[in-house]
Amino acid sequence: MKDENEERRTKRMKKAGTLRLACADFSFPLLEHDRVLDLIAMLGIEGVDIGLFEDRSHLWPSRVFKKLEQSARELAVKLGDRGLKAADIYLQTAADFVSLAPNHPEARPRRKARDLFLKTLDFAVAVGSPHVSALPGVPFPDESRGESLSRACDELAWRCQQAAARKLAFSVEAHVGSIASRPKQALELVNKTPGLTLTLDYTHFTKLGIADAAIEPLVAHASHFHARGACKGRLQTSLAKSTIDYAQVWRAMRACGYPGYVGIEYVWIDWEHCNEVDNLSETILLRDFFRSQKGT
DSSP states (O other), X not given: OHHHHHHHHHHHHXXXXXXXXXXXXXXXXXXXXXXXXXXXXHTTOOEEEEEEETTXXXXXXXXXXXXXXXXXXXXXXXXXXXXXXXXXXXXXXXXXXXXXXXXXXXXXXXXXXXXXXXXXXXXXXXXXOSEEEEOOOOOOTTSOHHHHHHHHHHHHHHHHHHHHHTTOEEEEOOOTTSTTOSHHHHHHHHHTSTTOEEEEETHHHHTTTOOHHHHGGGGGGEEEEEEOXXXXXXXXXXXXTOOOOHHHHHHHHHHHTOOSOEEEOOOOSSSTTXXXXXXXXXXXXXXXXXXXXXXX
């Protein structure tokens, strides 16, 4: 595993370039999607993290996939007309984490989740996104964590193979309530799943009171990154109240040759107090912070 990780690090160093910022289209759910893209372009942020979240984003898989090629072409044109690029396509198959989890114990939900994933890959290719993110699965109460983890590894390994066949990067976000809700669990998931990378979001760990130093080893396994303010007890907060040292995060990224986008990902939903922050102002502040770090 050491040799594999060293090879991965070497490849990352070769690909690493200058800072690339993205902004989540799901940061501004009260605006029409076209206006969200206008806003991101006005902010001078080139990349867009596209949310495909069933029941809660501008673009729902159940709607988009009815006319997949047409939907993808339309989005690609909208991005291109504004000078934007798709940085990531982020699939969430259901409004909850359980019903269509990739590691669901029942075969039928797993088949449906696989089908949605394959359609997401096709959508990403057609839109021109180099990257796809998804959720890793959850621990199921009627079985051991080991059983839930083993099934998650199998399903995610299959997804890695499918993405690689299309020359796409694929990662999962270790999040609150998932099979990888702590840094050691996220590292275990990556090490047990060939080809898997992370959409790394410190805030899910910070909310639990976990120190930055315990999260930092995951930077070496990230192919996409989510950034926003957070502190113990709060998954999302203002940058002024945030306890995450993003200057050190950026240094860690540079040290390991992080090759991907830094996606500014404030969300506005009635979950984990995430509707209590001025998303626009905080996006601007974090944008300016990262821009100030480019040469450091």
